[in-house]
Amino acid sequence: MSSGSASEPVLVVRDLSAEYVTDRGVVGAVDNVSFDLDPSEFLGIVGESGCGKSTLLFAIAQLLAPPARISEGSVAFKGQNMVGLTDRQLAAVRWKNLSVVMQSAMNALNPVKSIGAQFKDAMRAHGVADKAHIADRSAEVLRMVGIDPVHLKSYPHQLSGGMRQRSMIAMAMLFTPDLVIMDEPTSALDVVAQRSLMVQIKELQDELGFAVIFVTHDMSLVSHFSDRLMVMYAGQVAEFGPTRQVFDAPQHPYTIGLMDAFPSIRGPRVPLTGIPGSPPNLASPPPGCRFAPRCPKVMTRCEEEPPELYHVNGTLVRCFLHADGEAGHD
Amino acid sequence: MTEPPMLLRTAGLTKHFRIGGAFSRHMLHAVDDVSISIGERQIVALAGESGSGKSTLARLLARLYKPTSGEILYQGKPLSAARSRSDLLRYRGDVPMVFQDPFASINPVFRVSHGVLRSLKLHRPELSADQRREEAERVFEAVGLSPAAEVLQRFPHELSGGQRQRVGFAQALALRPKLILADEPVSMLDVSIRIGLLNLMTQLRDEQGVSILYITHDIASARYVSDRLIVMYAGRIAEQGPSEEVLASPRHPYTQLLLSAVPDPRAPLTIGAETDRGEPPRVIDPTPGCRFRWRCPLAIDECSQVTPELSELAPDHDAACHVARSGAEVKAFG
Numbered sequence: 001m002s003s004g005s006a007s008e009p010v011l012v013v014r015d016l017s018a019e020y021v022t023d024r025g026v027v028g029a030v031d032n033v034s035f036d037l038d039p040s041e042f043l044g045i046v047g048e049s050g051c052g053k054s055t056l057l058f059a060i061a062q063l064l065a066p067p068a069r070i071s072e073g074s075v076a077f078k079g080q081n082m083v084g085l086t087d088r089q090l091a092a093v094r095w096k097n098l099s100v101v102m103q104s105a106m107n108a109l110n111p112v113k114s115i116g117a118q119f120k121d122a123m124r125a126h127g128v129a130d131k132a133h134i135a136d137r138s139a140e141v142l143r144m145v146g147i148d149p150v151h152l153k154s155y156p157h158q159l160s161g162g163m164r165q166r167s168m169i170a171m172a173m174l175f176t177p178d179l180v181i182m183d184e185p186t187s188a189l190d191v192v193a194q195r196s197l198m199v200q201i202k203e204l205q206d207e208l209g210f211a212v213i214f215v216t217h218d219m220s221l222v223s224h225f226s227d228r229l230m231v232m233y234a235g236q237v238a239e240f241g242p243t244r245q246v247f248d249a250p251q252h253p254y255t256i257g258l259m260d261a262f263p264s265i266r267g268p269r270v271p272l273t274g275i276p277g278s279p280p281n282l283a284s285p286p287p288g289c290r291f292a293p294r295c296p297k298v299m300t301r302c303e304e305e306p307p308e309l310y311h312v313n314g315t316l317v318r319c320f321l322h323a324d325g326e327a328g329h330d
Numbered sequence: 331m332t333e334p335p336m337l338l339r340t341a342g343l344t345k346h347f348r349i350g351g352a353f354s355r356h357m358l359h360a361v362d363d364v365s366i367s368i369g370e371r372q373i374v375a376l377a378g379e380s381g382s383g384k385s386t387l388a389r390l391l392a393r394l395y396k397p398t399s400g401e402i403l404y405q406g407k408p409l410s411a412a413r414s415r416s417d418l419l420r421y422r423g424d425v426p427m428v429f430q431d432p433f434a435s436i437n438p439v440f441r442v443s444h445g446v447l448r449s450l451k452l453h454r455p456e457l458s459a460d461q462r463r464e465e466a467e468r469v470f471e472a473v474g475l476s477p478a479a480e481v482l483q484r485f486p487h488e489l490s491g492g493q494r495q496r497v498g499f500a501q502a503l504a505l506r507p508k509l510i511l512a513d514e515p516v517s518m519l520d521v522s523i524r525i526g527l528l529n530l531m532t533q534l535r536d537e538q539g540v541s542i543l544y545i546t547h548d549i550a551s552a553r554y555v556s557d558r559l560i561v562m563y564a565g566r567i568a569e570q571g572p573s574e575e576v577l578a579s580p581r582h583p584y585t586q587l588l589l590s591a592v593p594d595p596r597a598p599l600t601i602g603a604e605t606d607r608g609e610p611p612r613v614i615d616p617t618p619g620c621r622f623r624w625r626c627p628l629a630i631d632e633c634s635q636v637t638p639e640l641s642e643l644a645p646d647h648d649a650a651c652h653v654a655r656s657g658a659e660v661k662a663f664g
Contacts, residue, residue: 048520161380190379190547195591217520223595247595261521263528263554265577265592272554274525278490 008079010178010211011037011060016073018052018059021066027283029055029068031235039178040209042202044226044243046219046258050279052235053215057183060213061100062090078178096126099172101165103184108168109156115142115167116152122174141170144207145200162193169201173208182214186221198225220262223247231255234280234290241315251317253295289320297321334369336406337509337541338391338425341365343400345386349614359613360386362565363400365640368509368558373535373542375556375573377549377588381613383565384545388511391543392427393418423453426502430514432494436486442497443482446470446504453505469503472538473530492523499530509541510534516551528555549588553577561585564611564621567640571647581649583626583662590663620652628653628662 018030030052037043047053058064060075062082075082077098082090102108110118119138128134139149145166156164165185172180182201186194202225205212214222222229222243229243231252239252250256257275277294280286286293292302301320309316310323345361348354361383368374378384389395391402393409402409404421412418429435436445446466450457457465470478473496486494495515502510512531516524532555534540546552552559552573559573561584569582580586611621618637623629632652640648641655654660 048522191549192379192587192591195593198593218593219521220593220595223593258522259595261525262595263525263550265550265553265589265594269554269574271529272525274529275522276526278492278523 007039009036010039010041010078011213012074012076013037013060014074014076016056016059016075017071018055018064018068019071020055020068022283025283028071028285029235029282030059032073033237034073035230035240037179037211037213039211040205041228042205042212042214042226044219044222044229045213045215045232046217046222046229047232048217048279050234050282051232052282053217053232054183056232057100057181057213057215061094061098061181063100091125095122095172095177096175097177098179098181099175099177101168101172101180101182101185103187109164111156114153114155115159119152119171119174122171126175137174141173142167144173144204145170160193162189162197165189165197166200169197169204173204176208177210179211179213182212184216185214187216187218194221201225219258231258234285235282236290236318237309237316238291238319239315239317240309245313245315249313251312251315251322252291252319253297253321254291257294257296289318334372337368337370337372337404339365339367339403340391341401341403343387343390343402344398345383345390345395346398356614359565359616361390364562364565364567366560366567366570368541368543370508370541371535371539372558373531373544373556374558374560375544375546375552376560376562377546377552378562378568379547379588381564381611382562383613384562385513386565387562388427388513388543388545392425392511393422394427419453423505424508425511426505426507427511427513428495428498428502428515431518432491432498433486433518436494436497438486441483441485442489445497445501446482449501450504465504466500469500470497472503472534473497473500474526475500490523491519492526495519495527496530499527499534503534503538503540507540509543511543511545513545514547515544517546517548524551525554531555549577550592550594561588564613564616566621566637567648567650568622569647569649569651570640571644575644575647579644581643581647581654581660582622582651583628583653583660584622585649586660587625587663620650626662628660 014034016030016033017028020027020029033056045053055068059070064070070083077093116138120134123134138152142149142152147163147166151159186197189197214226216222226243228241229246230237231239233254239246239255246255250259260272261274263272275294280290280293288304289302289307292298295302299320307318307320309318312322343361343364346357346359349356349358364387376384376387390397409421412421436442443466447462450462450465466482467478470481475481475493475496516527519527528551531542531544535542544552544556556573559576560570561568563584568584569576569580576585580589619635620633620638623633630653638650638652640650642648643654651660
């Protein structure tokens with residue numbers, strides 16, 4: 001299910017599972033996720049807290065630290081499997097070809113160093129020594145995200161939340177990476193700043209052609225920006241397909257429930273129901289479908305055996321209602 | 331729509347904070363000259379971006395802060411006239427607060443019954459121990475925590491975020507409140523849980539007859555639950571009126587900006603919408619003039635000299651904008 005481009009995918013994730021090893025047993029946070037990401041594709045991953053979306057990102061970026069670990073599967077970035085690489089081998093790839101923008105820029109930036117000094121650090125770590133080049137490039141990336149380069153001398157606390165998040169994104173652009181991974185970069189911002197940051201990310205992507213994996217709990221946020229959308233529930237892919245299609249004709253009862261949980265700003269005011277109950281404990285997930293306890297369309301079969309992902313009109317759906325479709329991976 | 335009887339009103343409510351050292355003369359104008367009114371059985375949404383002063387206003391109403399100037403009138407009587415401890419206690423029971431973070435606002439070392447029973451003991455001393463327990467069960471059932479007798483025995487960590495926030499509402503409800511101040515009660519919750527809490531708020535209004543001040547930055551949820559909408563910007567009211575009316579024809583450029591920024595998956599893609607210049611408002615020692623003028627594409631000379639007052643532009647619909655008041659059509663964003 002590629003989006004039609006003939007080039008090699010920039011990222012190939014196969015059967016990726018990640019788990020947390022705790023005193024009370026192993027908690028499977030990510031279960032068997034597979035997908036391909038094409039160059040300059042924008043992939044949105046949405047789900048509730050605890051659905052494994054951040055763990056998945058960290059697993060892809062090889063940033064999991066104990067007690068979390070990858071239990072199975074592979075992550076091939078530009079043809080190279082990254083699972084099991086040493087830190088030194090990863091260092092060559094990280095930031096240069098693959099950068100990560102974290103949720104809270106206030107915590108991700110060093111509070112006692114100016115923005116410019118932090119840019120310089122990143123560049124020198126990757127062997128750029130020429131001072132003039134560092135200064136030029138730093139000013140250039142800051143201008144790209146719409147911040148005046150005078151702020152290279154500013155410290156993080158002197159910038160607004162939106163500007164901090166923009167400078168994080170600028171920093172991710174220093175080496176023109178092929179893939180930028182973003183973990184809820186806008187969740188600390190108010191709606192106006194959120195909107196302008198999203199537009200900015202999309203413009204940068206159109207200009208520079210990197211691929212984006214964008215994780216968020218707010219599916220309306222990515223509705224207009226992502227090419228494909230992955231809906232995760234309890235560590236698994238519940239639905240995965242072209243964004244417009246998922247929004248216009250959601251197939252999985254969970255996706256439908258999520259769509260019905262957003263009040264609209266336009267149109268008639270209709271009563272909404274949300275989804276009753278809460279997500280399962282991943283230390284002991286339900287034996288059948290993980291959404292079965294909350295599902296309005298639950299059948300006996302759902303409680304007995306776990307559903308696979310089925311193809312339905314170019315979308316993958318993990319639901320027995322669509323079991324007549326061919327089972328398969330990405 | 332006939333106006334419900336007035337419950338609480340503020341007149342020129344203002345709160346300034348001194349910032350910097352003890353000898354600093356810099357003042358942060360968190361809330362400036364705010365006059366609002368909340369009717370009985372009414373949900374009023376207070377919307378605005380972070381730093382707009384909406385939480386400060388809620389804390390002023392909860393008497394957690396003393397106003398710098400201005401007055402709060404509750405059931406027609408000014409609060410500054412209430413001197414005795416029992417008057418204050420009565421007000422706090424009538425106007426309880428529900429906080430944003432359900433993980434931080436419940437004491438983790440006690441069972442959830444602890445908070446409810448304690449506030450019942452304090453605010454309704456006429457009840458016996460058995461009656462307190464019955465009352466606790468009643469309010470837990472009312473907010474959808476059932477079986478109440480069982481949930482009351484749990485510890486906070488045994489409850490989900492949504493359930494904890496319901497405990498917050500139950501505690502408020504036990505006081506037989508007239509007005510619940512809910513400061514971003516759903517912003518920490520997952521989307522699938524949020525709507526249940528929003529529905530609970532309308533249910534409390536309809537069945538228990540309480541009013542709610544719903545503070546939020548999410549204007550779509552404000553529309554979903556509220557009867558009236560107040561939009562704050564940089565410590566001042568930008569616009570207020572019946573929710574549907576304000577959202578259908580917003581008069582203030584800031585309200586328009588807020589609305590244009592709300593992502594709506596059901597609507598077609600409009601990337602073309604102007605993104606604003608995003609300069610944060612200046613609320614430290616502000617000079618006269620409209621505080622939105624740096625971001626406003628329609629700003630005229632007057633906006634940098636004279637602070638716009640709220641004026642009624644349609645029946646019961648006010649906005650503080652010079653351009654809108656001049657009768658010109660305001661179409662700044664979206």
